[in-house]
């Protein structure tokens with residue numbers, strides 16, 4: 579058991595994180611609709627895990643689309659390519675002790691299954707977390723204005739509105755954000771990782 583100590587006093591800090599938990603990598607995939615809360619929860623969890631001494635990487639959908647998946651759009655085929663690319667990188671990192679957080683819509687069950695399969699084949703932990711925010715609340719939040727644009731006819735093919743979202747049937751965790759604060763939902767997620775021996 580490794581115990582974090584405060585540099586000034588050498589006193590044991592409140593939360594003692596087992597060394598094995600810090601060294602064990604895993605992919606934590608946050609799937610859900612646009613504005614569900616995937617990115618917010620990934621960054622909140624990342625901050626807490628880093629403070630506890632874990633190696634953490636966030637593979638954010640938006641950022642990935644600027645670099646690794648530059649040029650891909652939102653057709654079924656492009657989304658599948660995007661998701662399996664992210665899954666490939668995530669598995670490599672997780673196999674090397676990194677907690678990988680992937681806040682990526684991943685709307686199709688077969689793409690998520692392919693990513694899971696790759697992790698399984700390599701003996702790497704894969705946790706599918708469904709950020710299960712109802713579309714009505716997502717469209718109220720509308721962080722990037724996509725729901726308004728779709729309603730105005732300026733865009734089409736928006737996940738959960740006029741493009742499919744295949745909700746996970748059997749995710750490792752389904753997390754609610756409706757009527758919950760960010761801190762509460764992030765704590766739910768952290769508690770789940772602790773249960774699994776990952777935090």
Ligand SMILES: Nc1ncnc2c1ncn2[C@@H]1O[C@H](COP(=O)(O)OS(=O)(=O)O)[C@@H](OP(=O)(O)O)[C@H]1O
Pocket residue numbers: 611612613616617639640643652656657658660661681682683684685722724734735736737741
């Ligand atoms: N048509 C359409 N449908 C869904 N999402 C759209 C679309 N156009 C742009 N966006 C924005 O793209 C962000 C990244 O999407 P992802 O790479 O996670 O999507 S996917 O898994 O490849 O389907 C995604 O980010 P989040 O809002 O954080 O989920 C969206 O804001």
Ligand SMILES: Nc1ncnc2c1ncn2[C@@H]1O[C@H](COP(=O)(O)OP(=O)(O)O)[C@@H](O)[C@H]1O
Pocket residue numbers: 610611612613614615616617618619681719721754755756758759760761763764
């Ligand atoms: N319990 C909660 N968990 C996560 N986000 C929440 C919660 N309650 C409200 N929100 C808000 O919902 C929005 C979610 O946006 P974002 O994380 O960018 O979604 P996504 O990455 O799924 O598109 C943020 O403005 C966030 O503050």
